[in-house]
Amino acid sequence: MAILQAPRSTWYSLGSSSTRRCTRINITATINLPRNQVSPHDLSIPKIIASRVLVEEFEMRTGHTTLPTPGSEKNYDHDSIINLDNSKRRSPNNPPDAMVIAKLYAIMDSVADRVEMHKNIGAQRDNWNLLLLTSINGITLTAATLAGLAATINASGPPLLALKISSTILYLAATGMLAVMNKIQPSQLAEEQRNSARLFKQLHQEIQTTLAVRDPTATDVSDAMEKVLALDRAYPLPLLGAMLEKFPKAVEPTLWWPPKRQRQVGKLGEETDGNGWDGKLEGEMREIARILKRKDVAEYLKLSKKALKVSGILAISGPLLTAVGALGSAFVGTIHGTPAVMFAVIGGALASVVNTMEHGGQVGMVFEMYRSTAGLFRLTQETIESNINERDVEGRENGEVLKLKVALQLGRSLTELENLAAASSRNYKQAVDQDLASKLFWQIIY
Structure with missing residues (x-):
């Protein structure tokens, strides 16, 4: 020892x-x-x-x-x-502005409240979809059954009249309820609230991170306010007067972020190394942004248009079939009795099938999902372009951190991201036509 x-x-x-x-x-x-x-x-x-x-x-x-x-x-x-x-830097000799911190905490409280509101309203609208679907299908099938029973009564009289009137009333009620349901698309409303709750959670976490790692500034307060207001515009809470158009003429990606500020574009040949950036990384990010714009955003917009077309056809077919059923049930027992019964019974059965396909299959939710995914890729594209256009590298986001974020956003490893950019730079047209930048959402398409 x-x-x-x-x-x-x-x-x-x-x-x-x-x-x-x-x-x-x-x-x-x-x-x-x-x-x-x-x-x-x-x-x-x-x-x-x-x-x-x-x-x-x-x-x-x-x-x-x-x-x-x-x-x-x-x-x-x-x-x-x-x-x-x-x-x-956090320094005891340079304490942060207490008013700025107070404002950021106030914004955080408001964001947390919005998260709860959107979650609650999303659950409510999801219940609307289920309850309305079940109720309308039940009403439609009951009306079809009453029309069939009325056709089995040979003699005219109060029993036949009661069955005919009941069937017609039920069909008309189903037609009105289905028209309203197709107009508001509850499954799409629920998807909007789910997306907004998730994005408000992200904003809440961003503010928390800012307060944890550095001293906030007045710019952070204004940026947070702009993001909150942009989310409010993208995903409104009320239905009347502020509801998003469920059948827009032009399909565009969902935009939930404020416009990117104009960057200072420097002179050609200006030094762009530093802050995690170099010429190679800038070239890779430029290729990724190009693929996102030409392939991913365009692909999901195309899928959104297809889902919107299917939703529109089903939204018109459902009320039309129930209206035909109501018309047929009104003529049961008359000289046009046989065709009337066919229209009343078959129309009700088909209306239930169409209604189940549209709202049970949540076609409106699929449309919103594709449109919001296109918005996610548009945001990634704009973030990359905004940083590349800023010639002062110290004013950019750190290059390595941005590369990591983009790779995670697209579901790729850093090596896969580099290989994708290299393939695009070698043969741009072939790379864009054969491959998407994102691997995270391939399962939704294929």
């Missing part, structure tokens, strides 16, 4: 340049050494040295950096430790 005594003159200091605290440390270590293998004279305890720059950065970014290993402090300098904008 060997007992080693550290030098009594060992000191360390922690603190900022204005406040320092010195402590004398006596270190005593007891080490069990195998005999005849290691000599106590061969052991030494390195000095505890903390670089002044490292200490200051550690205090400002507590929990985000680690102290250097002993003996490695000579490899560090102020620029290689962390590259932060001085205005964004």
Whole structure:
């Protein structure tokens, strides 16, 4: 056993340049050494040295950096430790604006409330879809049954008249309810609220992250406000007067973000390296944005148009069939009795099938899903282009972080993203025609 005594003159200091605290440390270590293998004279305890720059950065970014290993402090300098904008660092000598923080917390509270509202209203509208579908199908089939029973009564009189009137009333009620249901598309309304709740959650998390990692500014407050208002416009809560058009003439991606600010475009040949960016990464991101625009956004808009066309056909067919059933049931027992019964019974059966296909299959929800997916790719495309157009690399988002976000957004690894960009740059037309940028939503198409 060997007992080693550290030098009594060992000191360390922690603190900022204005406040320092010195402590004398006596270190005593007891080490069990195998005999005849290691000599106590061969052991030494390195000095505890903390670089002044490292200490200051550690205090400002507590929990985000680690102290250097002993003996490695000579490899560090102020620029290689962390590259932060001085205005964004947390520093006790430069406290954040309390009013800015208060405003951001107020926006967070409002966003959290919107999340709950959209979740509750989404669940309500999903129940509408189920209850209306079941009720209308029940009414339609009951009307068809009454029309068939009326046809079995040979003699005219109160029984026949009662069955005919009841069948006609039920058909007319089903026609009116189905017309309203097809107009508002409850399954599509529920999908809108699910999307909005998810996006408001993302915004809530973004604000939390901003407050956690750096001092917020007035720009952060205005950006958060713009995002909240953009989401309110994209996914309105009320039905009357503010409901989104369920059968638009022109299909466009859903836009839930504020317009991107104009970037400062520099001169050609200007240096664009730094902040995680270089010429290779910029070329890759440009190719990815091009594929997103030409392939992914266009593909999902095409699917949206197909879903909208199917939804429109079914929305017209359902009320039309129930109206035909009502007309047929009104003429049961007359000189046109045989064709009238056929129209009343078969029309009701077909109306139930069409209604089930449209609302049970939630065609409106599928249309909204495709349109919002196209919006997601449009947002990714605009984010890439906005950063590329900014020639001041310090004003961009960090290149490596942006690349990671885009890869995750598209369901690809970083290597797959690079290979896709390389294939596009070699043979642009072939790459775009054969492959989508996103792998995350392929299952929805194929």
